[in-house]
Amino acid sequence: MADHFYGYLGRDAEMSNILNAQEGRIHRLRETFVQWFHEMFTGMDAWGKDYADRRWRIGLVHVQIGIGPQHVVPAMAIVVHEVGKRLQADGKDQALKEALSRICMIDLAFIEQAYVEVSSAAVLRETGWTEGLFRRLIATGASSM
Amino acid sequence: MAINTEKLGYILQSFVTTTADIQGAAVVTPDGLPLSANLPGGMDEERVSAMSAAMLSLGERIGVELARGNIDRISVEGNEGFSILTSCGEDAVFLVLASQAAKQGVLMLEIKRAVSELKKVLS
Numbered sequence: 001m002a003d004h005f006y007g008y009l010g011r012d013a014e015m016s017n018i019l020n021a022q023e024g025r026i027h028r029l030r031e032t033f034v035q036w037f038h039e040m041f042t043g044m045d046a047w048g049k050d051y052a053d054r055r056w057r058i059g060l061v062h063v064q065i066g067i068g069p070q071h072v073v074p075a076m077a078i079v080v081h082e083v084g085k086r087l088q089a090d091g092k093d094q095a096l097k098e099a100l101s102r103i104c105m106i107d108l109a110f111i112e113q114a115y116v117e118v119s120s121a122a123v124l125r126e127t128g129w130t131e132g133l134f135r136r137l138i139a140t141g142a143s144s145m
Numbered sequence: 146m147a148i149n150t151e152k153l154g155y156i157l158q159s160f161v162t163t164t165a166d167i168q169g170a171a172v173v174t175p176d177g178l179p180l181s182a183n184l185p186g187g188m189d190e191e192r193v194s195a196m197s198a199a200m201l202s203l204g205e206r207i208g209v210e211l212a213r214g215n216i217d218r219i220s221v222e223g224n225e226g227f228s229i230l231t232s233c234g235e236d237a238v239f240l241v242l243a244s245q246a247a248k249q250g251v252l253m254l255e256i257k258r259a260v261s262e263l264k265k266v267l268s
Contacts (some may be wrong), residue, residue: 129199129207132176136195 004082059114076108155160164255166247171240178185197240201230233263
């Protein structure tokens, strides 16, 4: 799965630059990916707080190294697609594919929610703006679009 | 005690009409909500309030980051005039719009006086 995942990401020039921006980064990310994929099956703490925190941490790292939702969503689609292919090849039940697809979508939601919240928190930290002011600026800006 | 918005409005109106070359003024919360405003026609009070609070807050943050101490005011100078933001304590930001012809010394003194009056109403 990691081969398929990083093979796909490596074909995107922008993503490839991010993955290889620092020596050893792609290896660290690959290790995290393998761990993340494994945890989807084990659920860590029965898909509880630790599981959610780990996904949150992935979202934080994405913000720190510049991986945006435009990269994560199609990459997650690759995971779902490859999982489906493997299950079909192994003659596994369709219900298993649906369950894995569902947990992939839940993970995607966690990671993307973390991305949005970490990004906002970073802006608030750097500017000193209150949350209310930040929301107001977004609302006034959006209303003029 | 409730804020006397009528008195805030009176202070602003008096400030704008009696100080030379002042084109408008507003008092807003740190969240960017207008408390009272006397702005030139065509200016969006909500937007101006949000921008004012954002600017002062960012300026204060820059003051800390660049070791400039507490920020007294932020001044934006364009070829059409000045926008001056002054903190009115923890709960408000005072925005003043002045034309290019405004004398800076007079302007700062008048702002200082107005802030003193506004603080009394806001405390």
